[in-house]
Amino acid sequence: MARLLNTSHLALHSGIRLFTDRTTKIRIKEMDKTLLQHGFDMNLVEQTATPFYYYDMDILSETLQEIQRQTRGYPFTVHYALKANGNPHILKVIANHGLGADLVSGGEVKAAIEAGFDPKEMTFSGVGKTDWEIKLGLENNMGCFNVESIPELEIINQLAAEMGMKANIAFRVNPDIDAHTHKYITTGTADNKFGIGIEVLEQTVMHALALPNIHLRGLHFHIGSQITMMQPYAMLCDTINDLLDFYDERGIHFEMINVGGGLGIDYTEPDQHPIPDFDQYFGTFKRQLRLRPGQRLHFELGRAIVGGCGSLISRITFVKESRNKRFIILDAGMTDLIRPALYQAHHEVQNLTAEPGSPTKTYDVVGPVCESSDVFAQDRALPVSHRGDIVAIRSAGAYGESMASQYNMRQLPSCVFANDKYYKKSRI
Ligand code: LLP
Numbered sequence: 001m002a003r004l005l006n007t008s009h010l011a012l013h014s015g016i017r018l019f020t021d022r023t024t025k026i027r028i029k030e031m032d033k034t035l036l037q038h039g040f041d042m043n044l045v046e047q048t049a050t051p052f053y054y055y056d057m058d059i060l061s062e063t064l065q066e067i068q069r070q071t072r073g074y075p076f077t078v079h080y081a082l083k084a085n086g087n088p089h090i091l092k093v094i095a096n097h098g099l100g101a102d103l104v105s106g107g108e109v110k111a112a113i114e115a116g117f118d119p120k121e122m123t124f125s126g127v128g129k130t131d132w133e134i135k136l137g138l139e140n141n142m143g144c145f146n147v148e149s150i151p152e153l154e155i156i157n158q159l160a161a162e163m164g165m166k167a168n169i170a171f172r173v174n175p176d177i178d179a180h181t182h183k184y185i186t187t188g189t190a191d192n193k194f195g196i197g198i199e200v201l202e203q204t205v206m207h208a209l210a211l212p213n214i215h216l217r218g219l220h221f222h223i224g225s226q227i228t229m230m231q232p233y234a235m236l237c238d239t240i241n242d243l244l245d246f247y248d249e250r251g252i253h254f255e256m257i258n259v260g261g262g263l264g265i266d267y268t269e270p271d272q273h274p275i276p277d278f279d280q281y282f283g284t285f286k287r288q289l290r291l292r293p294g295q296r297l298h299f300e301l302g303r304a305i306v307g308g309c310g311s312l313i314s315r316i317t318f319v320k321e322s323r324n325k326r327f328i329i330l331d332a333g334m335t336d337l338i339r340p341a342l343y344q345a346h347h348e349v350q351n352l353t354a355e356p357g358s359p360t361k362t363y364d365v366v367g368p369v370c371e372s373s374d375v376f377a378q379d380r381a382l383p384v385s386h387r388g389d390i391v392a393i394r395s396a397g398a399y400g401e402s403m404a405s406q407y408n409m410r411q412l413p414s415c416v417f418a419n420d421k422y423y424k425k426s427r428i
Contacts, residue, residue: 038350038392039271040311041418045352045390050315051332051413053401054392055090058419059309063275064097067305070282075296079123081261082108084302084398085310089417091115094305100143102261102300106133113140123258123300125172125222127152127193134159138167145169146220146258148195153208160213167213170220170258171196171204175239179224179232179262194222198243205252218295219243222260225303230284233259237288244292258298259285265307267346270394276304303398310397312337312413313352316389317368326363328385333367334374335410337393337400341373348394349376354383365391369408 040054067078079100082091086108092115095101100121101112112122124137125146134156137145147153147169160167174195196204208216221240223232240257247254263281266273281304291297314332321327339345349365361384365377376393385391404412 038352040313040352040392042352044416044418045313048313048416049414050313050390051330051336052313053087053336053396053413053415054311054313055087055397055415055417056309056311056419057093057417057421059274060090060093060306060397061097061421063305063308064094064099066275066278067099067301068097070278074282074286075291076282076285076299077121077296078299078301079121080117080305081300081302082112083402085306085400085402086111087401087415088115089415090306091117099305100298102302106130106136109133109136109140109142119143123170123220123298125220125300131155131159135163138163138165141165143168144217144220144256144258146172147208148172150196150204150207153204153211153214157211157213165213166215168215168217169208170216170218170254170256171201171208172220172222173198173201173243175221175223175236177223177232177235177239179227198239201243202246205247209252216254218254218256218258220258220260220298222300223262225262226264227262228264228266230280233281233284234288237285241288241290244290248292253292254295256296256298257289257291258300259289261300261302261304263301263304265303265395265398267395268348270308270348274308276308278304305398307395307398310395310400312393312396312400314391314393316385316387316391318387319363319385326361328363328365328382328391330365330367330376330391332376332393332413333369333408333410334371335367335369335405335407336413337376337396338403338405339396339399340376341371347376347396349380349382350392350394351383351385351389352392353389354385358383360384365393369410 071078077100079102080094081102083104091111095116101117102123103109103112104126119140120143122142123144123146124142127148138160145156145167156167172195174197208214221236223236236259263276265276285297312332314330316328317331318329320329334341340347360381362379363382364375365380367374
């Protein structure tokens with residue numbers, strides 16, 4: 001007999017508060033930790049309508065505390081790159097830990113202000129800032145525009161003049177360093193659209209110094225994303241050291257250097273390494289970069305902050321066998337986590353409700369969207385799985401919810417926040 005999915009115990013009833021902003025969000029006030037599977041609160045998981053994003057707020061806080069520990073006593077400012085995850089609750093938690101914000105659109109500027117980030121610690125990047133976005137940044141007296149071209153510099157100068165103010169800027173320099181990551185997320189080579197080439201930097205700097213409504217604060221770099229080897233960062237430090245020597249000789253001092261983001265996470269062993277190796281990462285800059293007295297070093301981390309705390313939780317709609325393949329068809333699709341389809345990215349898949357010790361079979365794990373690329377995993381060994389089982393797609397905290405779409409007129413997933421101490425504290 002066909003198995004009907006049991007959704008009668010959805011969390012829309014007792015003890016759970018619902019509120020809506022971009023999507024329907026569900027927060028759980030008290031948690032029963034008795035039922036944990038792969039670290040998930042199974043009461044919470046089984047009560048919630050799938051698909052949804054499950055955020056483990058303990059992992060988020062521990063990640064933020066580790067960043068605080070690693071940067072304490074150094075002239076370092078870490079900005080959170082909102083593009084990785086703009087969920088309002090997550091933003092509030094990060095803002096509360098004192099991080100700055102790295103923004104790439106007017107929408108992100110508004111979200112960061114709403115979440116309580118300090119405008120003085122906001123950086124605004126992007127090759128194509130429109131006039132209203134620049135004005136919004138100026139109105140809020142934003143800490144720094146990361147400027148990517150001369151036309152952009154001139155428009156910022158003009159808009160700042162019209163508003164009777166000086167705009168704080170840094171030049172985004174393209175250091176021509178290959179970060180050896182996926183071609184869609186490499187940004188620091190000469191063929192990318194990003195940044196100003198080193199060969200024209202000096203004339204660009206001189207130009208900016210002559211503009212009346214520009215305050216040139218420093219230089220900005222970002223070489224790519226999901227970088228797990230420290231060597232590209234060490235090369236970046238060498239490039240910056242050379243540039244600082246060059247400008248010292250010309251009597252030009254920068255008050256800040258921004259090395260962007262890009263630190264990767266462990267997608268294959270999320271439980272062994274839920275928090276990235278910040279010691280190695282910050283250590284590379286502590287050892288290799290010769291900051292000048294009074295100079296501050298800025299970072300713009302996205303994935304490394306939120307990647308590990310999120311999972312996409314989904315229910316198996318059907319298990320289907322074809323001539324050559326065995327498919328697990330989920331109720332989550334590429335619309336909820338596009339990384340595997342777009343970058344062939346690996347995400348661990350776990351069956352949270354399989355019988356313990358059950359044998360494994362090889363499956364392709366796919367979504368319901370009408371695209372052949374709607375595949376989360378291929379030829380993956382998973383416990384024997386059935387319709388109705390609950391599956392976690394791990395490491396979905398970064399670029400999951402923020403890249404979600406409604407293609408096929410699908411509903412956006414809801415969110416749950418497990419271990420939400422901050423929320424509980426803020427309610428007392
Ligand atoms: N700063 C700038 C100027 C950036 O362009 C980015 C990311 C970041 C900081 C933050 O990078 P993160 O620390 O998160 O690596 N959707 C892709 C990633 C695109 C990253 C774009 N820029 C993915 O899912 O892998």
